[in-house]
Amino acid sequence: MKKILIVDDTRHILEELKDILEMENFEVITAINGKTGLDSIESGNPDLIITDIHMPGISGLELLKKVKSTDATKHIPVIVLTANADSENMKKAIQSNADKYLKKPCASGVLIEAINRLLP
Amino acid sequence: MQVGQKIVNTLNSDQIRVLYAEDSLDDYELVISLIKRSGLNVLSRRVENPLDFKEAIKNEDWHLVISDNNLPQFNAEEALKITKEYQPYLPFIIVSGTMGEEKAVEAMRMGADDYILKDNLSRLIPAINRELQDYKNQIRMERTQMLLAMSRENYQLLAQNVQDLVCVHDHEGMYSWVSPSSERMLGYTPKELSSISPFSIIHQEDVEEAKQLLLKMQAGNVKTLQRFKYRMLRKDGIYIYLETLAEPIFKDGKLFKIVSTSRDITEQELSYKLLEENEAKYESVLESLSEGIVLVDLEERVLTYNQSAKEYLMLDVQDGRKFSDIVLENFILFDSNKKRIDNHNFLTVETLKNQGDPVYNKVYRFRNQEDECWFSFNCVPYKLDQKQLGAVISFKNVTDSFETKKKLNRLAQELVKLIETANAPIFGISKNGAITEWNNFSSDITGYSKSEVIGKNIYSDLIVPEDHEKVREFISKIFKDNISTNCELSLVTKSGKVITILLSGNIQRDFNGNISGIVCVCQDITELIEYREQLEFKVEQRTKKLKTALAKEKELVKLKSKFVSMASHEFRTPLSSIKFASDFIKNYHDKVSWEKINEKLKKIDDQVNNMTYLLDDVLIMGKSESGNINVEYRKLDVKSFCENLIEEVQNTFNNSHEIVFDFCAVSNYIESDVKLLRNILTNVLSNAIKFSPDRDRVKFSVLVKNDLLILTIEDKGIGIPKRDHTKIFDAFHRSAEVTAIHGTGLGLSIMKKAVELLNGTIDFESEIDKGTKFIIKIPLVNEEDSNS
Numbered sequence: 023m024k025k026i027l028i029v030d031d032t033r034h035i036l037e038e039l040k041d042i043l044e045m046e047n048f049e050v051i052t053a054i055n056g057k058t059g060l061d062s063i064e065s066g067n068p069d070l071i072i073t074d075i076h077m078p079g080i081s082g083l084e085l086l087k088k089v090k091s092t093d094a095t096k097h098i099p100v101i102v103l104t105a106n107a108d109s110e111n112m113k114k115a116i117q118s119n120a121d122k123y124l125k126k127p128c129a130s131g132v133l134i135e136a137i138n139r140l141l142p
Numbered sequence: 143m144q145v146g147q148k149i150v151n152t153l154n155s156d157q158i159r160v161l162y163a164e165d166s167l168d169d170y171e172l173v174i175s176l177i178k179r180s181g182l183n184v185l186s187r188r189v190e191n192p193l194d195f196k197e198a199i200k201n202e203d204w205h206l207v208i209s210d211n212n213l214p215q216f217n218a219e220e221a222l223k224i225t226k227e228y229q230p231y232l233p234f235i236i237v238s239g240t241m242g243e244e245k246a247v248e249a250m251r252m253g254a255d256d257y258i259l260k261d262n263l264s265r266l267i268p269a270i271n272r273e274l275q276d277y278k279n280q281i282r283m284e285r286t287q288m289l290l291a292m293s294r295e296n297y298q299l300l301a302q303n304v305q306d307l308v309c310v311h312d313h314e315g316m317y318s319w320v321s322p323s324s325e326r327m328l329g330y331t332p333k334e335l336s337s338i339s340p341f342s343i344i345h346q347e348d349v350e351e352a353k354q355l356l357l358k359m360q361a362g363n364v365k366t367l368q369r370f371k372y373r374m375l376r377k378d379g380i381y382i383y384l385e386t387l388a389e390p391i392f393k394d395g396k397l398f399k400i401v402s403t404s405r406d407i408t409e410q411e412l413s414y415k416l417l418e419e420n421e422a423k424y425e426s427v428l429e430s431l432s433e434g435i436v437l438v439d440l441e442e443r444v445l446t447y448n449q450s451a452k453e454y455l456m457l458d459v460q461d462g463r464k465f466s467d468i469v470l471e472n473f474i475l476f477d478s479n480k481k482r483i484d485n486h487n488f489l490t491v492e493t494l495k496n497q498g499d500p501v502y503n504k505v506y507r508f509r510n511q512e513d514e515c516w517f518s519f520n521c522v523p524y525k526l527d528q529k530q531l532g533a534v535i536s537f538k539n540v541t542d543s544f545e546t547k548k549k550l551n552r553l554a555q556e557l558v559k560l561i562e563t564a565n566a567p568i569f570g571i572s573k574n575g576a577i578t579e580w581n582n583f584s585s586d587i588t589g590y591s592k593s594e595v596i597g598k599n600i601y602s603d604l605i606v607p608e609d610h611e612k613v614r615e616f617i618s619k620i621f622k623d624n625i626s627t628n629c630e631l632s633l634v635t636k637s638g639k640v641i642t643i644l645l646s647g648n649i650q651r652d653f654n655g656n657i658s659g660i661v662c663v664c665q666d667i668t669e670l671i672e673y674r675e676q677l678e679f680k681v682e683q684r685t686k687k688l689k690t691a692l693a694k695e696k697e698l699v700k701l702k703s704k705f706v707s708m709a710s711h712e713f714r715t716p717l718s719s720i721k722f723a724s725d726f727i728k729n730y731h732d733k734v735s736w737e738k739i740n741e742k743l744k745k746i747d748d749q750v751n752n753m754t755y756l757l758d759d760v761l762i763m764g765k766s767e768s769g770n771i772n773v774e775y776r777k778l779d780v781k782s783f784c785e786n787l788i789e790e791v792q793n794t795f796n797n798s799h800e801i802v803f804d805f806c807a808v809s810n811y812i813e814s815d816v817k818l819l820r821n822i823l824t825n826v827l828s829n830a831i832k833f834s835p836d837r838d839r840v841k842f843s844v845l846v847k848n849d850l851l852i853l854t855i856e857d858k859g860i861g862i863p864k865r866d867h868t869k870i871f872d873a874f875h876r877s878a879e880v881t882a883i884h885g886t887g888l889g890l891s892i893m894k895k896a897v898e899l900l901n902g903t904i905d906f907e908s909e910i911d912k913g914t915k916f917i918i919k920i921p922l923v924n925e926e927d928s929n930s
Contacts, residue, residue, distance in 0.1 A: 130729065
C-alpha cells in the first residue's frame with residue numbers, strides 16, 4: 023500500500039483528503055505545517071507528498087525544495103495543492119521540480135488521477 | 143674864479159705884492175728900494191730856490207714877479223714856466239746883470255713881460271706901472287668873459303636839462319633854435335628839426351588851428367602867451383599829445399620870434415580818453431542792465447541811477463533826496479518776515495551804518511495802490527583808498543521767482559505733510575546710515591519718536607544685527623548704481639518686538655543734483671511674513687497630508703489587491719473542503735456509513751457558515767476601508783449589553799469557557815454605537831476564548847471613568863509571539879501558532895477599525911504561553927455632542 027503525506031495548515035483539508043485517499047486505498051499521514059511535514063517525510067518515508075504552499079513557518083515551497091534537493095527524498099513525487107492561485111507561485115513550484123501543480127478547489131478525481139500517474 | 147675875484151679886490155688896494163727870485167740880497171734890496179721910492183706901496187718876498195717859488199706862486203696872491211736871470215739853484219726860464227702854470231696873467235719882469243740878445247728874445251717869446259738890465263734900472267718903474275695896468279685890465283676882461291661864460295653855461299644847462307621842449311621859431315614859425323629834449327620827445331635832434339616845418343608834423347586835424355594861431359600872431363592880433371593842445375608825429379611814426387605855451391616876440395611892431403615850450407601830455411590825454419571810453423562803456427552797461435542800479439553818497443543821497451532803476455521805482459531825482467525816502471514815498475515795504483520797513487531799517491541805512499558790510503539778496507515786498515511785488519536788493523559800499531564814499535544799490539523784481547518759490551514751498555510743504563501723514567513708514571538715511579527723515583508712521587510702527595532717531599545711526603539699535611550687512615549692501619548699491627531697489631529686513635521696535643519690513647529705497651538728490659541720501663518707503667510685512675509662514679506651514683502640512691494620503695491610497699490599492707488575493711485564497715480553502723467533502727459523498731456514498739455521510743454534510747454546512755462569516759467580515763472591511771460605516775450613537779445600558787453579549791459568545795463556544803465579568807461605573811448608561819461595540823467585544827472575547835484552548839476562563843472588565851470606557855479582556859492562553867506583535871491587526875494575518883484555531887484572519891483588523899471609528903485606542907500585552915490582555919479605551923461622548 024502506497025503511503026501518501028499530506029501537508030496543509032487547514033485541518034479540514036487534511037481530514038477531507040485523508041478520507042478520500044484512504045477510500046482509494048492509500049496509507050495517509052498528515053502534517054499541519056511545513057516543519058511537521060519535513061519530520062513526517064523523514065519518519066514516515068512517504069511514497070508521495072501533497073503539500074499546500076501558504077503555511078506559517080516553513081512554507082510548501084521550502085518543503086518542496088528541501089525534498090527535491092535531498093538525495094534520499096528527491097525521488098518522491100510532490101503534488102502542490104494550493105489556494106494561492108497566482109502564476110508566480112506556480113512558476114516557483116515548477117522551478118522547484120514539483121511534479122504536479124493543482125489549484126484549490128480541486129476535484130478529487132483529478133487529484134487521484136495525478137497521484138496514480140505519479141506513483142509507479 | 144675865486145682867485146681872480148680876490149686879485150681884482152687886492153689890485154684895487156694900493157699895496158703891491160711882489161715875489162722876487164734873487165740870490166743876491168743886495169740886488170734885491172736895491173731894486174725894492176727903487177720901487178718904493180717911486181711911490182708904490184710894496185710888499186715883497188725874496189725866494190732863491192724853485193721849491194719856495196712854486197709854493198709861493200701856488201698858495202699866495204701876487205701882483206708882480208721879478209726874477210734874476212741866473213740863480214745858483216734855478217733861472218728865470220724855470221720861474222716863468224712855474225708862473226705861467228699857476229697864474230698865466232701875472233706880470234713877469236726879468237731883472238738881470240747880463241743877458242745876451244738871444245736869451246732875451248727867448249724869454250719874451252716864452253711870455254716874460256719885460257727884460258731890464260741891472261745897470262739900466264731907470265726902465266724898471268715905467269715897466270712895472272705898465273704891466274700892473276695891463277694886468278688889471280686883463281683881470282677885468284677875464285672876469286667879464288667869465289661872467290658871460292657863466293651865464294651861457296647856465297642857460298644851456300637849463301635848456302638842455304628841462305623835460306619840456308623849448309623852441310625858438312622865426313616869424314614864419316620855422317624852428318630857429320630847439321632844446322636837446324626834442325630828441326627824447328619827438329625823436330628828432332635839434333639839427334634835424336631846423337630843416338622841418340612844424341606844420342608838416344602836426345596832426346592834420348590839429349594843424350589848421352596852429353596855422354591860424356600863427357596867422358593871428360603875424361597879424362598882430364595875438365600878442366600874449368597862448369596855450370593850445372595838438373598832436374604831433376614823432377620820428378618813429380607815433381602821434382603824441384603836446385601842450386604848448388607860445389609867446390610871440392615883436393620887434394619894430396612886427397612878429398620877430400616865437401618862443402614856445404611844449405609838454406608831452408600823451409599819457410594824461412590817453413588815460414582821459416580811456417576814462418571817457420570806460421565811462422561810456424559803464425554807462426551803456428548800466429543802462430542796459432535789467433537790474434536797477436542806484437549810487438548813493440554817505441548821506442544816502444542819490445548820485446546817479448540807471449534807466450531800470452528809474453522805471454522800477456519811479457525815480458526822478460533832482461533834489462538830492464535820500465534813496466530810502468524816495469522809495470518809501472511811493473511804496474509800502476515789508477521784509478520777508480512781513481515786518482514793516484521804514485527809514486530806519488532800510489538796507490542802505492543799515493549798510494552805511496555798519497561801515498561797509500555788504501548786504502546781499504535782501505528781499506522786500508513792495509506795495510502801492512495798484513499792485514504788489516517783490517524786490518531783491520543788494521547793497522555794496524563803494525570805497526576809494528579805504529575810505530567809504532557811499533553805496534551801490536542794485537535791485538531786481540523777483541516777484542515771479544518769488545511766486546514760483548512760494549509755490550514750490552507750498553508743494554514741498556504738501557509733500558512733507560504727505561510724507562508725514564502717509565500710511566506707510568517713510569524715512570531718510572544718509573550714506574553712512576544716519577537717519578535724516580522719520581515720518582509719523584515710522585514712529586507708530588517702531589515706537590521711536592522722530593526726535594529720538596533723527597541723526598542716529600540706523601544700524602545702532604533699529605536693525606537686527608544679522609541684517610546689517612544686507613542693509614549696507616542695499617545702501618551702497620543705491621549710491622553706486624543710482625538705482626532704486628528693495629530690501630527685506632527686520633527691525634527691533636522700542637518695545638523689543640521684531641517686525642519685518644520691505645524697504646524700497648529711492649535716491650534723494652539735493653538742488654545741485656548730487657545724491658544726498660536715500661528715501662526709504664517701507665511696508666510692514668510682519669503680518670504678511672507671518673501669513674506667508676503660516677501659509678507655507680499649511681502648504682507643507684497639506685502636502686504632507688496629501689503625501690500621506692497618497693501613500694495611504696497606494697498602500698490601500700496594494701492592500702486591496704493583496705486583500706482580494708488573500709480573500710480569494712481564504713475562500714478557496716473552505717471551498718476546497720466543501721468540494722472534497724461533496725466529492726467524497728458523491729464517489730463513496732455507497733461504500734460508507736450514513737454517519738460518515740452525515741459527518742461530511744455537517745462539514746459542508748460548517749464551511750458554508752464559515753464562508754458566510756468570512757464574507758460578512760470582508761464586506762465590513764470593505765465598508766470601513768471606504769469610510770462607509772456611519773457611527774450611530776445611541777444611549778445604551780452598557781452593563782446589560784455586555785451581559786447579553788457574554789452569554790451569546792459563551793453559547794457560540796458551547797460554554798467552553800467562563801467569561802468572568804467585572805463592571806464598574808457610576809451609571810450603566812453610556813452613549814455609543816451598539817453595532818461597533820458588539821463587533822469589538824465579540825471579536826476580542828472570541829479570540830480570548832479561541833486562543834486559550836487549555837483554559838476555562840476569560841476575564842472581562844468594564845470600567846467607566848473620566849469619560850472613558852475602558853474594556854479589558856484577559857486570557858491565560860497561548861499568547862502572541864513578539865515577532866507578530868506589530869502585525870496582529872493586519873488583514874488575514876494569522877500567527878503561525880494558531881493554525882489550529884478557527885478564524886477568518888480579519889477579526890482583529892475589523893475590531894481595530896471599529897475602535898478607531900469610536901475614536902478609541904487598543905493596547906495589548908502578551909507573552910507566549912502566559913496569555914494576552916487587550917485594553918480598549920473608548921472616549922465617551924455627552925448627549926449634546928452625540929446629538930450634534
